[in-house]
Amino acid sequence: MASALGQWAPRGYSVMVVEDGEGFAGRFHPYSTDDPLLVYAIVARAWGRGYASEGARLALDWMMATHGPRRIGSNIDPRNTASVRVARKLGAVPEGTTEWAGATLDVWAYYS
Numbered sequence: 001m002a003s004a005l006g007q008w009a010p011r012g013y014s015v016m017v018v019e020d021g022e023g024f025a026g027r028f029h030p031y032s033t034d035d036p037l038l039v040y041a042i043v044a045r046a047w048g049r050g051y052a053s054e055g056a057r058l059a060l061d062w063m064m065a066t067h068g069p070r071r072i073g074s075n076i077d078p079r080n081t082a083s084v085r086v087a088r089k090l091g092a093v094p095e096g097t098t099e100w101a102g103a104t105l106d107v108w109a110y111y112s
Contacts, residue, residue, distance in 0.1 A: 022042055022043050022045075022046035022049075022051055023040065023041050023042035023043055023046065023051055023052070023055065035070075035071055035072065035073050036063070036067075036072055036073070037072070037073050037074055037075060038056060038059060038060055038063065038072050038073070038074045038090075038110060039074070040052050040055055040056040040059070040083075040086065042055075047082070052082065052083070052086045053086050053089055053090070056086055056090055057090055060072065060090060060110060064112045070111075070112070071109050071110070071111055072109070072110045072111075073095075073107055073108065073109050073110070074087055074092060074107075074108040074109075074110070075098055075100050075105040075106070075107055075108075076105060076106050076108055077103065077105055077106075078105070078106045084106070084108075087108040090110065091110060092108035092109060092110050093108065093109055093111075094106060094107070094108055095107045095108065095109045
């Protein structure tokens with residue numbers, strides 16, 4: 001969370017809290033990658049309420065409107081079928097895999 005908060009000053013964006021602190025959604029740009037990532041996570045007690053879809057949609061729309069159209073990625077554990085459904089619902093397309101913190105994740109991309 002500290003690295004996400006630290007992105008506001010130099011980059012002008014980061015993650016934002018979802019309704020009542022039930023999770024977060026926003027733009028995260030690891031310094032090791034060329035492209036920013038759309039990230040979202042919702043606490044288990046709030047699953048099924050649409051927070052991930054709504055928060056990710058708002059974050060994605062804001063990212064495209066304020067920082068220009070471009071490719072934005074999401075790295076998703078393929079076992080996380082709920083996150084895969086959110087990515088598809090928002091129009092993401094699969095683009096292969098990546099290694100992240102010792103795990104193999106699917107790469108999804110959003111284009112405006």
